[in-house]
Amino acid sequence: MPKSPGGALLQGFTIERDSSVPIYRQLDASLRRLILDGSLAPGQKLPSTRELAQELGISRITVKNVYEQIIAEGYAQAQTGAGTFVADGLDTEAFPQIHTPRRKDKPSVIEISGRARTIAASKSVARYGETAPFRPGVPALDQFPVKLWNKYMAEAMARDARRSLSYGQVNGNAALRKAIARHLADARGMKVDSERVIITSGAQQAFVLIAFVLLNQGDTVWYENPGHIAGRDVMQIMGANVAAVPVDGEGLDLDHAIRRHQRAALIFTTPSHQQPLGTTMSLGRRLALLSYAQENNTWIIEDDYDSEFRYRGRPLPALSALDSAQRVFYVGTFSKSMFAAMRLGYVVVPPEFAGTFATARNLLGQNSSAVAEEAMARFMEDGRFTEHIRKMRRLYRTRRDVLFESLARECSEFLELQRTDAGMHMVAWLKGGMDDQTAHEALLEAGIDSLPISVYCIEPIGRTALVLGFSGVDERIIPRLVKRLAEALKGLRSAR
Ligand SMILES: Cc1ncc(COP(=O)(O)O)c(C=O)c1O
Numbered sequence: 176m177p178k179s180p181g182g183a184l185l186q187g188f189t190i191e192r193d194s195s196v197p198i199y200r201q202l203d204a205s206l207r208r209l210i211l212d213g214s215l216a217p218g219q220k221l222p223s224t225r226e227l228a229q230e231l232g233i234s235r236i237t238v239k240n241v242y243e244q245i246i247a248e249g250y251a252q253a254q255t256g257a258g259t260f261v262a263d264g265l266d267t268e269a270f271p272q273i274h275t276p277r278r279k280d281k282p283s284v285i286e287i288s289g290r291a292r293t294i295a296a297s298k299s300v301a302r303y304g305e306t307a308p309f310r311p312g313v314p315a316l317d318q319f320p321v322k323l324w325n326k327y328m329a330e331a332m333a334r335d336a337r338r339s340l341s342y343g344q345v346n347g348n349a350a351l352r353k354a355i356a357r358h359l360a361d362a363r364g365m366k367v368d369s370e371r372v373i374i375t376s377g378a379q380q381a382f383v384l385i386a387f388v389l390l391n392q393g394d395t396v397w398y399e400n401p402g403h404i405a406g407r408d409v410m411q412i413m414g415a416n417v418a419a420v421p422v423d424g425e426g427l428d429l430d431h432a433i434r435r436h437q438r439a440a441l442i443f444t445t446p447s448h449q450q451p452l453g454t455t456m457s458l459g460r461r462l463a464l465l466s467y468a469q470e471n472n473t474w475i476i477e478d479d480y481d482s483e484f485r486y487r488g489r490p491l492p493a494l495s496a497l498d499s500a501q502r503v504f505y506v507g508t509f510s511k512s513m514f515a516a517m518r519l520g521y522v523v524v525p526p527e528f529a530g531t532f533a534t535a536r537n538l539l540g541q542n543s544s545a546v547a548e549e550a551m552a553r554f555m556e557d558g559r560f561t562e563h564i565r566k567m568r569r570l571y572r573t574r575r576d577v578l579f580e581s582l583a584r585e586c587s588e589f590l591e592l593q594r595t596d597a598g599m600h601m602v603a604w605l606k607g608g609m610d611d612q613t614a615h616e617a618l619l620e621a622g623i624d625s626l627p628i629s630v631y632c633i634e635p636i637g638r639t640a641l642v643l644g645f646s647g648v649d650e651r652i653i654p655r656l657v658k659r660l661a662e663a664l665k666g667l668r669s670a671r
Pocket residue numbers: 302312376377378379380403445450478480507508509510515519520
């Protein structure tokens with residue numbers, strides 16, 4: 176039986192506690208490096224999760240998660256009862272020699288261009304890979320009707336192979352565009368000609384298209400602060416000057432932006448449910464925003480990412496529904512209402528942009544699958560989408576209530592909770608100036624996810640908070656997890 180690595184090799188696992196890179200990522204990178212550079216040979220046994228966790232002083236769950244990830248990717252193999260082994264037959268010779276950069280070495284990519292530097296600094300990749308409970312924005316994936324969806328996918332494949340197995344339509348499946356237009360009329364009060372709907376591979380592709388088509392180098396984009404991370408970063412990458420606009424009780428603070436910033440070429444906003452604060456933009460603010468846009472030749476992105484989930488009262492119609500001057504690009508996604516891996520979303524564009532967006536979508540890599548588009552069209556036509564949303568809304572309301580009550584019971588010393596009547600997450604303000612990045616990492620060590628509000632910020636907002644997702648966590652285990660969360664925060668406070 177091959178032996179697991181001894182003390183010398185364990186030193187190859189480098190964990191820096193003061194790094195901004197989460198511990199699980201550091202461990203993951205160390206393991207891959209040791210495997211690829213041959214320090215861990217094919218067939219060699221890895222330390223047990225307990226041993227490695229003890230050696231490094233980190234949680235065993237973190238080690239377990241990382242092992243599962245490298246096993247899933249084929250770097251290692253698990254043998255029941257025997258342990259975890261470096262995969263046999265890995266041709267590490269085929270990999271370029273990997274050297275470990277010394278701390279002072281700058282990764283060369285950031286010297287290439289300003290764009291490479293902005294990309295390297297982005298935190299938007301946080302949504303990839305494994306997540307632990309309370310990661311914001313994760314739907315109840317275990318409740319998704321997989322069998323039913325498979326039936327729709329199989330039918331979409333079989334319907335008309337020459338059509339469905341091809342690239343599809345330049346602006347996306349016509350039946351899906353019509354179903355979306357109907358859904359927007361019913362649910363969001365919008366009157367939309369389906370020719371204005373462009374199918375994308377999610378909201379993110381819609382933001383990329385909008386920035387690519389509309390922005391010139393140096394244009395100013397007013398952006399909610401705090402605000403959606405990946406949307407902000409893509410505006411920066413496209414060369415925009417992204418200006419932070421605070422959010423008050425009525426939504427994006429327009430007067431502040433007018434006073435402080437240059438004219439906006441584009442404004443990014445989440446009026447239904449501000450990301451992450453949860454504010455609903457007031458009617459007065461909506462009208463003022465539209466009138467600013469009309470008078471200043473400004474475009475608006477309305478990101479309506481989770482408006483399906485409202486737990487009290489009727490939602491205000493979309494900003495877009497009031498947009499008689501057609502200045503708004505309305506963005507929707509199925510990542511929250513269905514599941515992210517389907518990679519489907521849409522953007523409703525002013526009529527004169529429909530052709531340009533369809534072409535740009537294809538030039539930049541179409542991404543969405545014509546098969547998934549067809550399946551989604553039929554899923555919506557048969558009322559399955561509305562049915563699924565209705566179920567999830569009931570479930571998420573319960574999960575929200577359980578999380579709120581558990582946090583109120585266990586964590587009132589540390590957290591000031593903000594009630595939310597919509598969406599999939601809540602904001603818990605940290606008391607006593609506790610650093611949110613540190614708190615986030617301490618929770619991760621305890622197997623609990625969150626996002627620090629600081630990652631949503633272009634400029635500090637003067638308070639710290641954790642953003643906690645409730646939609647993806649079984650309500651029966653929430654109280655237990657919250658106890659663990661409280662313990663982690665207690666431990667952090669006594670260590671301070
Ligand atoms: C504010 C906001 N908009 C949009 C999205 C969805 O992005 P996509 O549709 O690309 O998955 C997210 C996902 O986290 C989000 O938080």
